[in-house]
Amino acid sequence: xxxxYKRNVHFQDTDAAGVVYFASVLSIxxxxxxxxxxxxxINIKAFFGNSSVAxxxxxxxxxFLRPMxxxxxxxxxLIPYKLGVDKFExxxxxxxxxxxxxxxxxxxxxxxxxxxxxxxxxxxxxxxxENNRRDAEGAERRKSREVM
Numbered sequence: 001x002x003x004x005y006k007r008n009v010h011f012q013d014t015d016a017a018g019v020v021y022f023a024s025v026l027s028i029x030x031x032x033x034x035x036x037x038x039x040x041x042i043n044i045k046a047f048f049g050n051s052s053v054a055x056x057x058x059x060x061x062x063x064f065l066r067p068m069x070x071x072x073x074x075x076x077x078l079i080p081y082k083l084g085v086d087k088f089e090x091x092x093x094x095x096x097x098x099x100x101x102x103x104x105x106x107x108x109x110x111x112x113x114x115x116x117x118x119x120x121x122x123x124x125x126x127x128x129x130e131n132n133r134r135d136a137e138g139a140e141r142r143k144s145r146e147v148m
Contacts, residue, residue, distance in 0.1 A: 002132040003039065005032035005076040009068050020068040026060055029092045029104050032076040040128045052113055053122055058087075059107035066101040068094070074101075082129045086110045086118045 013024040038044050068074065073096065080090045092104040110121045121129075 002079045003032070003036040003077065005035050005078070007031065007074050007076065009070050009072040009074060011070045013068075014070050018069060022062065022064070025062050025064075025068075025094070025102055025104060026106070028074065028076060028094070029078070029090075029106060032078050032092065033090055033106070036078060036080075036132065037128060040131055042124055042128060047124075053119070054111050054113050055108040055125070056111065057106050058109050060105065062102055062104040064102050066096075066099065068096060068101050072096045072101075078132075080129050080132050082121070082126070082133075083107070085120045088121065088125070088129055 007028060009020055013020050013028070015021040034044055037047060075095045077093045077095070078090050080088055082088050087107065087109045089105060089107045092102075092106075093100055094102040094104070110119055110125070111117060112119050
């Protein structure tokens with residue numbers, strides 16, 4: 001994974017059965033996305049407050065592999081991929097004690113806020129995508145050398 005975000009599961013993340021509520025997983029993934037942007041030097045307040053450009057999620061999915069409980073220490077790894085001149089996707093892997101408990105995807109499109117029409121990705125998001133992709137490829141190469 002390219003970027004790692006660590007977070008404890010809070011009581012508010014769980015449902016009446018005591019496991020993480022399905023929508024909470026996407027919220028946690030979005031937290032990881034925001035932290036990744038900030039770690040790369042993007043000013044979050046300006047990024048999400050920019051009135052001319054937005055990056056709405058047009059698709060989201062989660063595969064739940066094992067339950068997550070209050071108090072679990074989550075590690076969220078993410079890798080973003082540029083899908084075209086106006087869209088990108090982020091793949092997330094959530095683990096607890098090095099066991100994969102969920103995988104998620106969010107797909108984003110770049111739009112002009114006023115016209116709601118698609119537009120090319122801004123330079124800072126393109127740079128974020130390239131940096132994270134390069135980091136992920138480097139980590140995979142290191143991992144493959146360790147296996148040998």
